[in-house]
Amino acid sequence: MTRIVIVGGGPAGYESALVAAQLGAEVTVLDGDGVGGSCVLTDCVPSKTLIATSDRVTALRDAPRVGVGTAAGEVAVDFAAVNKRIKLLAQQQSDDIAARLAHEGVAVLRGHGRFAVEQPPRAHRVEVLDPASGAVVDIVEADVVLLATGGTPRTMPTAVPDGERILSWRDVYDLERAPEHLVVIGSGVTGAEFASGYSELGVPVTLVSSRDHVLPGEDPDAARVIEDVFTSRGGTLVRRARAAAVRRTDDGVVVELVDGRTVIGSHTLMCVGSVPNVDALGLEHVGVRLTDRGYIGVDRVSRTNVPSIYAAGDCTGVLLLASVAGMQGRIAMWHALGEAVAPLRRKTVAANVFTHPEIATVGVGYDAVSSGAVPARQVTLPLATNARAKMQGHVDGFVKMYCRPATGAVIGGVVVAPDASELIYPIALAVQRGLTVNDLAGTIGVYPSLAGSVAEAARRLMLHDDLD
Numbered sequence: 001m002t003r004i005v006i007v008g009g010g011p012a013g014y015e016s017a018l019v020a021a022q023l024g025a026e027v028t029v030l031d032g033d034g035v036g037g038s039c040v041l042t043d044c045v046p047s048k049t050l051i052a053t054s055d056r057v058t059a060l061r062d063a064p065r066v067g068v069g070t071a072a073g074e075v076a077v078d079f080a081a082v083n084k085r086i087k088l089l090a091q092q093q094s095d096d097i098a099a100r101l102a103h104e105g106v107a108v109l110r111g112h113g114r115f116a117v118e119q120p121p122r123a124h125r126v127e128v129l130d131p132a133s134g135a136v137v138d139i140v141e142a143d144v145v146l147l148a149t150g151g152t153p154r155t156m157p158t159a160v161p162d163g164e165r166i167l168s169w170r171d172v173y174d175l176e177r178a179p180e181h182l183v184v185i186g187s188g189v190t191g192a193e194f195a196s197g198y199s200e201l202g203v204p205v206t207l208v209s210s211r212d213h214v215l216p217g218e219d220p221d222a223a224r225v226i227e228d229v230f231t232s233r234g235g236t237l238v239r240r241a242r243a244a245a246v247r248r249t250d251d252g253v254v255v256e257l258v259d260g261r262t263v264i265g266s267h268t269l270m271c272v273g274s275v276p277n278v279d280a281l282g283l284e285h286v287g288v289r290l291t292d293r294g295y296i297g298v299d300r301v302s303r304t305n306v307p308s309i310y311a312a313g314d315c316t317g318v319l320l321l322a323s324v325a326g327m328q329g330r331i332a333m334w335h336a337l338g339e340a341v342a343p344l345r346r347k348t349v350a351a352n353v354f355t356h357p358e359i360a361t362v363g364v365g366y367d368a369v370s371s372g373a374v375p376a377r378q379v380t381l382p383l384a385t386n387a388r389a390k391m392q393g394h395v396d397g398f399v400k401m402y403c404r405p406a407t408g409a410v411i412g413g414v415v416v417a418p419d420a421s422e423l424i425y426p427i428a429l430a431v432q433r434g435l436t437v438n439d440l441a442g443t444i445g446v447y448p449s450l451a452g453s454v455a456e457a458a459r460r461l462m463l464h465d466d467l468d
Helices: 011-022 037-041 044-061 079-103 189-200 220-232 322-336 366-370 387-392 425-433 437-441 452-462
Strands: 003-007 026-031 107-110 112-115 124-129 136-142 144-147 151-153 166-168 182-185 205-208 236-238 243-248 253-257 262-265 267-270 274-276 309-311 351-353 358-363 377-382 398-403 410-417
Touching (some): 003 011, 003 124, 003 136, 011 037, 011 079, 011 144, 026 136, 079 107, 144 322, 182 253, 189 220, 189 351, 205 262, 253 267, 398 452, 410 452, 425 437
Parallel strands (some): 003 026, 026 107
Antiparallel strands (some): 112 124, 124 136, 253 262, 351 358, 377 398
């Protein structure tokens, strides 16, 4: 029986553990933060729960568009109750995952993992460290080790989170009251999501962006929609501004920008990226190499430079998405245990930004097509022309699709809409399976539906009716 030790219990860790156990391996997971990892307990699940709550507020606020309103005309948000529910839901999700691991026979040891200085021949020795004291409390040996240690919010030495006024995205769920004015530093995915979510909850938000527009890695047409919605809700966007420092005042914070400007608020939320958790793993004891960016280097089957050591998730720097982390972990176990496996294909990975509205993407994007690097025909359909969107009162967003000029094979798409994370699936399936616009256009769907815009985009491309 192959002995497998997995260091980290997040999506990469628990998904790989389930696969390995089902394939008959002896599996031990070392986890010092709680099963599910930071993704479930402090990051992804809590933030998306907050955003789901803000969606309810938005629906109530926008109800007059469809002739529905409340007598008072105001939407009240009990911030303490919202955060209590968020933490409870995260813990329930962690408990559900732990129960599934136990059912599959996976052993879970509480503690952080570190390669021991002395390593046995043809195996690996991993020390289990107490999360509080750092003392070695156990030692396990394995034939295969998977590192799935995730990442930690990046901090600035001039703006260290204190959990009270200067916050990381893991601190916000301890707030008892809504911020009077939240300053979000960083306009990438995390910053944009929190800025949008809190703005929809009715919190005055200023978003500090170092670029000309938010979400610099996304389709620029999609980013413009998010900016327009954010500012229409009363949000303030400070462009081409880089934070130099954050200092506390008696009743708030002052954000000092590099160019001398200042932004005043009650709280600051730092969203300036993350760093991989690799420093305390004892990698030097086994010869695992890091990349130039400080991540654990892996190939397309999640293998490090040491054949029997794999890595998956945010510690590898490969598309920092929970879905990708889980797939990396599954691929690692399939490969390690001799199963047939297809390497990870980045171009088939669907991603979503949980703003209001959401942005979902898959395949080739704007930069590759607009530069001519990838020849493509494209079409963009405004969401406002969709019958179901009209019924529901949705006016912001669009569906964009790219296909090969000669064959009509679908190679990419962008959806900006409520629940875009659900609507991107047929486009992602087409990209993954090499389907054509004819295949999508010839599939009978439901009318009326938001997904009807996906089929309509395919029909336009099938007829070479480009709208752009």
